[in-house]
Amino acid sequence: MSSITDALAQTDLLRDVPEAMLHLLMQHAEPFELAVGEILLAPERPNEHVYLLLDGTLTVHFGTPDSPPIRELPKGVSVGEISIIDDTHPSAYVIAKEVCQVFPIHRSMIEHLVADANPFARNLLRMLTHWLKANTQRIVKDRLQIWELTDQANVDGLTGLYNRRWLDNALPRLLAQAHKGEQPLCLLLIDVDHFKKYNDSQGHPGGDQALIAMGDVLKTTVRPYDFPTRYGGEEFLILLPNTPLDEGIGVAERIRQATEKKTIAYPDGTPLPGITISIGLAINVPDATAATLTAAADAQLYRAKHEGRNCVRH
Numbered sequence: 686m687s688s689i690t691d692a693l694a695q696t697d698l699l700r701d702v703p704e705a706m707l708h709l710l711m712q713h714a715e716p717f718e719l720a721v722g723e724i725l726l727a728p729e730r731p732n733e734h735v736y737l738l739l740d741g742t743l744t745v746h747f748g749t750p751d752s753p754p755i756r757e758l759p760k761g762v763s764v765g766e767i768s769i770i771d772d773t774h775p776s777a778y779v780i781a782k783e784v785c786q787v788f789p790i791h792r793s794m795i796e797h798l799v800a801d802a803n804p805f806a807r808n809l810l811r812m813l814t815h816w817l818k819a820n821t822q823r824i825v826k827d828r829l830q831i832w833e834l835t836d837q838a839n840v841d842g843l844t845g846l847y848n849r850r851w852l853d854n855a856l857p858r859l860l861a862q863a864h865k866g867e868q869p870l871c872l873l874l875i876d877v878d879h880f881k882k883y884n885d886s887q888g889h890p891g892g893d894q895a896l897i898a899m900g901d902v903l904k905t906t907v908r909p910y911d912f913p914t915r916y917g918g919e920e921f922l923i924l925l926p927n928t929p930l931d932e933g934i935g936v937a938e939r940i941r942q943a944t945e946k947k948t949i950a951y952p953d954g955t956p957l958p959g960i961t962i963s964i965g966l967a968i969n970v971p972d973a974t975a976a977t978l979t980a981a982a983d984a985q986l987y988r989a990k991h992e993g994r995n996c997v998r999h
Contacts, residue, residue, distance in 0.1 A: 689716060692739040693788060698763045699737070706798070716788040719781035724750060725764065726779040732768040734789040741785030746778040747909045753939070755908045756932070757782065769795055843893060844900030847914040852922060855912065856975040859924055863969055870969040871925035871933030874982035875899075875940070878961045878994040880919035887957060895960050898949045906943045907936065922979070930968050930999065937964045937997040945995065963989035966999035 690707045693699050699707065716739055719725060725743065726732055727750070738761065744754035755777075758764065768775045769792050839851035847855070863870035877883070877899060884892035899921065903913035907923060916922040923940075925933050941962055949957040965986025967978055989998040 689739070689788070692716075692786075693737065696737045696739070696761050696763060698735070698766075710788075710790060710794065713794055714789050714791065716786050719785040719787055721781055721783055723781045724778060725781065725787065726768075726775040726777070728774050728776060728778070730774070732765050732775050733792050735763055735765045735769055735795055737763050737788040737790065739786040739788055742782040743785060744780050744782045746780060747776075750778045750780060753906055753908050754780075754782075755910070757935070841900075841915040843896055844903075844915050846900050846903060846921070847912060849914070849917055852914045852916070852924075853975075856924065856979075859912075859926060860969060860973065860975055860978065863926065864971065864973075866927075868927045869929045869933075870978075871928040871930070871936075872967050872969075872978050872982045873923040873925065873933070873937050873940070874916070874965045874967075874979070874986045875921040875923070876963050876986055876990065877919040878963055878990075880960075883958070883960065890951070891957050894951055894957055895949055898947050899944065899960070899962070902940065902943045902947050906940050911936070922982075930966075933966055933968065934997060934999060937966055937999075940964065941995065941997055961995035963994045964997045965989055966997060968999075 690704075690711060693707050693710065694702075694704075699710075719741070725736060738758060740760050742760070743758040743762075743764065745756045745758065746752045746754055758779075764779050765775065767773070839848060840846070841848040860870055862868075877895065880892065880895070883895060887895075896915075896919065899919075900913075900915070903921060903923065907913050908925075910926060912924040912926075914922050914924075923936075925936055928936070941964055944960060944962045947959060949959055951957065963986060965982045965984065965988065967981035967985060969978055973981075985998040989996050992998065
């Protein structure tokens with residue numbers, strides 16, 4: 686095999702397919718390169734291809750291209766299948782995180798290959814597509830209902846984040862949903878480093894501005910379906926549904942770095958010192974409860990604070 690056909694054979698979509706099919710695909714298309722930041726798929730434009738990622742990393746974004754990524758896609762994956770099978774626009778932005786090599790398979794070729802498949806396989810593919818779309822719509826609907834049901838009693842007045850009252854009601858429910866669906870739930874517990882000293886040196890108004898800035902960081906760096914809350918004082922807690930450990934670490938690191946770079950100032954523009962944070966991460970296990978999951982994250986936060994602060998521990 687050539688290096689390209691060998692790379693195609695390693696993708697999830699084409700693994701174990703006959704070599705003749707790989708050669709057929711190579712006769713109708715060639716791989717191309719995406720520059721860093723280049724958009725491959727977008728909701729506002731129709732899609733005519735399934736794209737196989739032969740090298741590099743793609744990120745998926747809901748809402749806008751500059752929103753925080755909800756997922757990273759490694760080489761070997763394919764994107765665009767649902768919009769091709771269901772004849773719809775893509776539901777999210779797919780963007781090159783680094784230089785990527787991508788192989789396009791046109792809609793006409795997909796239809797040709799599917800038409801040659803066993804009718805059972807074709808029907809199963811359509812059923813799975815419809816199920817995925819329905820499940821995504823349900824998640825979006827549930828998220829909107831959560832926001833609609835959230836009133837001022839559940840929002841922290843200083844930071845605008847969810848408060849402890851909301852968290853005490855939501856965490857057991859989200860944890861039960863995660864266990865029922867056998868999905869990972871990450872919990873991040875965040876503490877502002879040396880906040881008492883900050884309060885003592887800058888006064889309570891300065892401390893409040895630091896907490897407001899922390900709230901702004903969390904609102905702009907978490908993903909659309911994450912839940913940032915003010916846990917109490919200078920502590921914050923974030924729930925990351927359906928998030929495995931490596932993705933949770935990535936979210937935590939993004940928050941830590943954004944906090945370190947955040948400019949803090951009074952409303953009149955008078956600058957204040959910056960802050961750093963320590964983060965403890967825990968992920969649910971089959972018998973986890975809200976209390977044990979929070980305690981596990983707290984233990985990791987303790988490690989982070991005693992191992993130099995301004996770091997993530999898990």
